[in-house]
Amino acid sequence: MGFWTAFYAILFYIATLIFVGGLAYKIYQYATTPAPFSVPTMPAPLTTGGVILRVLSEVILFKSLFRSNKWIWLFGMLFHGALWVVLFRHLRYFVAEPGALIVLIQPFGKYGSFVMFFGLLGLLVRRIVVERIRYISSPSDYLMLILLLVIGGSGTMMSFVTHTDIVQFKAFMLGVMYFDWQRIPTDGILLLHLASVILLMIIFPFSKLLHAPGVFFSPSRNQVDNAREKRHVAPWAIEKFETPPPVVD
Amino acid sequence: MKVRLKLSTLGKLGIGLLLSLAVSAAEPTSSGRVPIPKPPKAKEPFSAEQPCVEPIDDIRRNHGHYLKHHRDDTVHSGVRTTKHSLEACINCHVTKDAAGNYPSIKTGEHFCRSCHIYAAVTIDCFQCHASRSNEPSQ
Numbered sequence: 201m202g203f204w205t206a207f208y209a210i211l212f213y214i215a216t217l218i219f220v221g222g223l224a225y226k227i228y229q230y231a232t233t234p235a236p237f238s239v240p241t242m243p244a245p246l247t248t249g250g251v252i253l254r255v256l257s258e259v260i261l262f263k264s265l266f267r268s269n270k271w272i273w274l275f276g277m278l279f280h281g282a283l284w285v286v287l288f289r290h291l292r293y294f295v296a297e298p299g300a301l302i303v304l305i306q307p308f309g310k311y312g313s314f315v316m317f318f319g320l321l322g323l324l325v326r327r328i329v330v331e332r333i334r335y336i337s338s339p340s341d342y343l344m345l346i347l348l349l350v351i352g353g354s355g356t357m358m359s360f361v362t363h364t365d366i367v368q369f370k371a372f373m374l375g376v377m378y379f380d381w382q383r384i385p386t387d388g389i390l391l392l393h394l395a396s397v398i399l400l401m402i403i404f405p406f407s408k409l410l411h412a413p414g415v416f417f418s419p420s421r422n423q424v425d426n427a428r429e430k431r432h433v434a435p436w437a438i439e440k441f442e443t444p445p446p447v448v449d
Numbered sequence: 450m451k452v453r454l455k456l457s458t459l460g461k462l463g464i465g466l467l468l469s470l471a472v473s474a475a476e477p478t479s480s481g482r483v484p485i486p487k488p489p490k491a492k493e494p495f496s497a498e499q500p501c502v503e504p505i506d507d508i509r510r511n512h513g514h515y516l517k518h519h520r521d522d523t524v525h526s527g528v529r530t531t532k533h534s535l536e537a538c539i540n541c542h543v544t545k546d547a548a549g550n551y552p553s554i555k556t557g558e559h560f561c562r563s564c565h566i567y568a569a570v571t572i573d574c575f576q577c578h579a580s581r582s583n584e585p586s587q
Contacts, residue, residue, distance in 0.1 A: 292568060363510040364510060367567060367568055378483050382485070
């Protein structure tokens with residue numbers, strides 16, 4: 201059991217705690233933050249079912265972005281779509297006996313990594329080339345893109361150029377999950393890939409990456425257009441304005 | 450401010466938990482909880498110095514590359530050597546089971562499949578090539 205095995209195993213535990221705990225906390229915070237007004241952007245669905253469809257069309261198809269800017273939508277879609285496929289391909293390291301679906305997705309994930317890389321490059325070029333975007337871009341905007349590019353780049357390199365011992369790596373990953381550590385292959389590119397993934401997990405709950413859970417809580421998208429049918433009023437307002445004054449005799 | 454306080458407490462708890470874990474896990478454990486493929490042993494070592502045609506660390510990472518490269522050399526350039534030939538790999542690595550039969554390429558008993566099932570790898574070598582030794586059986 202070498203130093204790197206213990207180092208990465210412990211980092212994975214810390215990163216997972218921060219990722220899951222931080223994300224749960226942020227989701228709790230989003231869910232309990234009051235939306236004081238009924239403000240769905242019109243035309244809005246009249247039923248809850250309609251709202252579910254609307255939110256899904258935002259989450260899956262990025263509908264609002266499509267309506268506002270076609271080329272940003274294209275790069276965003278390429279990146280996020282390919283990211284899902286690539287993530288699904290990685291299940292082979294976490295499932296002891298990968299099923300038919302995981303086997304089926306392997307080649308798609310393998311070449312999907314190029315699509316993901318291309319999408320990210322497009323989004324990075326957008327930050328640099330479009331002047332009004334460059335003006336509002338902060339270092340973290342660039343760093344997220346660069347971090348994802350490092351993850352995608354090192355992963356693609358391992359698939360196509362400088363291979364690692366993936367059987368031993370899977371043993372390491374399962375060892376981390378089963379609390380029975382196994383040796384990690386110490387290829388530099390693998391260690392870089394894992395370190396950047398761990399960094400991403402750790403900064404996820406503190407960064408703009410929170411748009412992933414956050415999109416579900418957009419008040420203008422997740423509210424039903426029922427202002428006429430149902431009265432929306434905050435409890436404090438009833439207390440303040442609609443409690444009958446005390447009877448004085 | 451509230452967030453930071455809570456997260457740092459969580460972090461300290463986590464690190465404490467991990468340190469205690471690290472101590473227990475640092476002992477060499479072989480409880481066998483982690484599924485690891487156990488491919489059958491090869492017939493004989495390649496030479497006195499090394500067990501396989503390339504060092505173990507190398508062949509585990511690059512065998513796919515070597516086989517593909519060898520195929521291209523053979524098919525495109527007509528250079529046919531034995532060092533990285535699939536046939537030589539199969540002859541040495543695919544061994545008979547206790548009952549004296551060669552394992553099917555579809556099962557994890559087969560040298561190639563034992564790891565390829567584990568890593569969800571699909572290869573099409575054996576749609577044409579034989580998956581068992583071509584030496585005459587006794």
